[in-house]
Amino acid sequence: xxxxxxxxxxxxxxxxxxxxGLYKWGGYEQGLYSSYKDPTKIEGLRTxxxxxxxxxxxxxxxxxxxxxxxxxxxxLQSGLSEKAIAMYTxxxxxxxxxxxxxxxxxxxxERRLQAKQEVxx
Amino acid sequence: xxxxxVLASLLLAGCVAQPVKKDMxxxxxxxxxxxxxxxxxxxxxxxxxxxxxxxxxxxxVAEKGxxxxxxxxxxxxxxxEGFYEGERVHQQPPSVLAKMFGADAVLYVIINRWDAQYxxxxxxxxxxxxxxxxxKDGAEIWAEQKKMVYQPQNNNSGGHPAAQLIAVLVNxxxxxxxxxxxxxTQMANRxxxxxxxxxxxxxxxxxxxxx
Numbered sequence: 001x002x003x004x005x006x007x008x009x010x011x012x013x014x015x016x017x018x019x020x021g022l023y024k025w026g027g028y029e030q031g032l033y034s035s036y037k038d039p040t041k042i043e044g045l046r047t048x049x050x051x052x053x054x055x056x057x058x059x060x061x062x063x064x065x066x067x068x069x070x071x072x073x074x075x076l077q078s079g080l081s082e083k084a085i086a087m088y089t090x091x092x093x094x095x096x097x098x099x100x101x102x103x104x105x106x107x108x109x110e111r112r113l114q115a116k117q118e119v120x121x
Numbered sequence: 122x123x124x125x126x127v128l129a130s131l132l133l134a135g136c137v138a139q140p141v142k143k144d145m146x147x148x149x150x151x152x153x154x155x156x157x158x159x160x161x162x163x164x165x166x167x168x169x170x171x172x173x174x175x176x177x178x179x180x181x182v183a184e185k186g187x188x189x190x191x192x193x194x195x196x197x198x199x200x201x202e203g204f205y206e207g208e209r210v211h212q213q214p215p216s217v218l219a220k221m222f223g224a225d226a227v228l229y230v231i232i233n234r235w236d237a238q239y240x241x242x243x244x245x246x247x248x249x250x251x252x253x254x255x256x257k258d259g260a261e262i263w264a265e266q267k268k269m270v271y272q273p274q275n276n277n278s279g280g281h282p283a284a285q286l287i288a289v290l291v292n293x294x295x296x297x298x299x300x301x302x303x304x305x306t307q308m309a310n311r312x313x314x315x316x317x318x319x320x321x322x323x324x325x326x327x328x329x330x331x332x
């Protein structure tokens with residue numbers, strides 16, 4: 001009786017202050033810092049995000065907020081619009097709070113792609 | 122039995138914050154789900170500081186249970202709209218920014234200090250930040266500031282005086298070449314968002330996890 005109570009209290013005490021991590025970040029913070037410090041490191045951030053997201057998806061874990069979109073923007077900045085759209089779509093489907101922004105960005109990119117195709121015709 | 126209670130209360134006391142707690146009712150009433158972290162204002166002399174600080178903000182806020190808009194994407198979108206400086210972004214009405222991104226609240230951070238002071242043989246690194254969360258209707262719902270100071274520990278007890286002096290000089294040289302701002306910045310953020318007396322309440326993703 002006494003020892004079980006003690007364990008309950010101990011558990012209560014522990015959960016009261018310990019904040020466990022909600023997400024895995026795959027070196028996002030460090031990669032972002034490095035790419036701001038030295039813009040040639042942006043490639044490293046891109047590959048880090050790519051492999052982290054792949055790992056999360058193959059193990060059925062939720063990708064942390066913003067990571068899909070950040071990778072999408074890196075694609076966009078390298079001129080890879082289709083890949084950017086795919087990432088923005090994943091961000092929107094994973095995080096409903098991002099819906100407004102992601103939808104606006106996707107629509108904008110699709111319009112740009114369409115305009116480009118019409119010029120090419 | 123008594124010992125269990127004593128032990129439990131000790132444990133609880135370890136987690137309970139000091140009594141001076143700010144009023145969180147505005148925050149609780151606003152109950153934001155998503156937070157837009159906009160580029161940082163820099164009042165220090167280091168031109169790189171705002172980007173470095175920006176990189177440290179999403180993880181602690183998201184771990185607190187909020188959806189955090191991707192900071193680098195936000196920065197890029199704002200630049201496309203012609204806002205290159207934190208100052209210009211902070212001058213916009215919060216309601217306009219919140220609407221533009223579909224955010225419930227906007228987080229503004231100002232760097233007041235980001236410097237290293239060099240004495241003859243020791244270096245003191247200082248960072249100081251101001252944090253402000255504003256609801257999408259423009260009302261401030263939370264504010265905090267934090268200063269962190271780092272001074273390398275110089276062990277002066279025992280050992281040959283000349284050897285000690287060399288160790289101290291090496292220490293100062295390392296800090297001088299690359300002052301260690303990042304751990305200090307991360308500690309400041311952790312204090313302000315997670316551990317401190319006036320840390321923001323748990324967001325929807327963290328409170329859901331508890332159940």
